[in-house]
Amino acid sequence: xxxxxxxxxxxxxxxxxxxxxxxxxxxxxxxxxxxxxxxxxxxxxxxxxxxxxxxxxxxxxxxxxxxxxxxxxxxx
Numbered sequence: 001x002x003x004x005x006x007x008x009x010x011x012x013x014x015x016x017x018x019x020x021x022x023x024x025x026x027x028x029x030x031x032x033x034x035x036x037x038x039x040x041x042x043x044x045x046x047x048x049x050x051x052x053x054x055x056x057x058x059x060x061x062x063x064x065x066x067x068x069x070x071x072x073x074x075x076x
Contacts, residue, residue: 001064032053
């Protein structure tokens with residue numbers, strides 16, 4: 001996954017977000033587009049930060065690989 005890469009989720013996927021100092025699970029719906037940000041070392045290298053709906057959330061890399069499809073500029 002490269003910073004700036006955009007992916008459309010083919011299936012709803014759980015992500016993690018820190019709100020008011022606490023970790024919360026958030027469901028990103030199918031069809032949503034996320035943008036990869038620079039990698040943050042959360043739980044080793046298993047998770048990566050993405051921008052979704054104006055929010056920075058952490059997702060498992062394997063979920064993005066299995067459920068995401070790359071979006072090219074012409075498709076957006």
